[in-house]
Every structure is written in structure tokens, then in C-alpha cells.
Amino acid sequence: MIYIDIQHIGKPHNPDDMGASKGDDVFDTEAYWTSVYAFHMEMHLRNMGYPVMRLCDGRYSDRHERVNRYEAAYPSSTPSVYLSCHINAGAGSYGAMFYDHRSSLGPDLARCIAGEFDLPGISAVKTIQAMPGDWTRNAYNTIKDVRRPVSICLEPFFIDNPAHQRYMDVDKIYLVGEAIANGIHSWYIKQGE
Numbered sequence: 767m768i769y770i771d772i773q774h775i776g777k778p779h780n781p782d783d784m785g786a787s788k789g790d791d792v793f794d795t796e797a798y799w800t801s802v803y804a805f806h807m808e809m810h811l812r813n814m815g816y817p818v819m820r821l822c823d824g825r826y827s828d829r830h831e832r833v834n835r836y837e838a839a840y841p842s843s844t845p846s847v848y849l850s851c852h853i854n855a856g857a858g859s860y861g862a863m864f865y866d867h868r869s870s871l872g873p874d875l876a877r878c879i880a881g882e883f884d885l886p887g888i889s890a891v892k893t894i895q896a897m898p899g900d901w902t903r904n905a906y907n908t909i910k911d912v913r914r915p916v917s918i919c920l921e922p923f924f925i926d927n928p929a930h931q932r933y934m935d936v937d938k939i940y941l942v943g944e945a946i947a948n949g950i951h952s953w954y955i956k957q958g959e
């Protein structure tokens with residue numbers, strides 16, 4: 767199973783949250799563009815035959831608990847993947863794939879996703895270990911309570927980098943979803959070898 771969690775929306779304690787923003791309306795927000803790349807990612811994954819489940823409400827801890835419950839109820843011999851979907855802020859030039867520092871399979875999944883990115887304007891895609899005690903803790907908090915699935919916090923580009931804003935376009939955003947889906951596919955192929 768591939769769990770796609772569109773974070774920032776659906777927070778019962780903060781229902782107006784839409785994450786980072788590059789402007790004044792909802793069409794400039796992280797939640798809007800995350801939803802669109804996640805949609806393309808899901809459809810590419812489904813087209814390649816993967817089962818997908820989408821989450822988009824509850825506190826992060828509730829969502830993680832729900833994923834753990836589904837995993838226990840419907841166990842599978844192939845590892846599941848959990849994706850916490852975001853767009854970065856802070857005007858960086860790179861993309862980032864954060865994996866849980868406790869995960870043995872996480873680094874390779876992050877590398878496979880990063881390896882599928884060949885998008886003009888995004889200088890590099892880093893794979894970064896997320897931990898509770900340093901600057902990566904926000905990313906860590908988005909995945910930390912998921913147990914069995916291999917979890918990645920996706921930050922494919924920066925919402926406030928003008929060179930990245932070309933992807934905040936209905937004719938371009940599919941490239942981001944497609945790259946992530948292809949990376950997950952190549953990782954699954956490696957798992958089966």
C-alpha cells in the first residue's frame with residue numbers, strides 16, 4: 767500500500783491552515799499545490815498498478831495511528847510506503863526527501879525518488895535523515911509515529927523560490943508528481959530483485 771497524506775489541510779485544531787504561501791489567495795498555497803502534485807502522483811502510481819490510499823484529515827498523530835491500524839488489519843509481504851506531502855519554504859534552491867533516521871529502507875527510497883528528478887530550476891534533490899533533536903525535527907514530526915511503512919516527508923521544491931514557482935502551474939506540476947511516482951516504482955523494483 768502507498769499512503770499519500772496531504773498534510774496542512776484537514777487539521778481539526780487549525781482548519782484554516784493551508785501551509786506556506788507565495789501570495790494572498792488559496793491558489794498560492796502549499797496545500798493547493800501539494801494536492802495537485804499528490805493527485806498526479808497517485809494517478810501515475812495507480813496506472814503502474816500500485817494500490818494507493820489517501821489521507822487528508824486529522825492531527826498528524828491520528829493519521830499515523832490510522833495508518834498503523836490499516837497495516838495491522840491488512841498485512842502485506844511487500845513493504846508499504848507513507849508519504850507526507852509538503853512544499854518547502856525558505857527560498858532554497860534544492861528539493862528534499864526526508865527519511866526517518868530509524869528506518870533501514872528509508873535512505874534508499876529517498877535516493878530512488880531523488881534520482882528521478884531532472885527538473886529545470888531545481889538544483890539538486892537531497893536525501894536527508896530526519897531526527898527529533900535538530901533542524902530536521904519538523905520533517906521528522908510529519909512521519910515519526912508511522913511504524914511499519916517506509917516513510918518519506920516530500921519537500922520537492924520551494925514555494926518562495928522564483929525558479930521553482932514555474933512548477934506551481936497546472937501545465938507543469940504533473941512533472942513533480944510523476945518524478946516521485948517513478949522514484950517509488952524504481953525502489954519497488956529494487957526491493958523485488
Ligand SMILES: [Zn+2]
Pocket residue numbers: 774785786796851852853854
Ligand atoms: Zn509543509
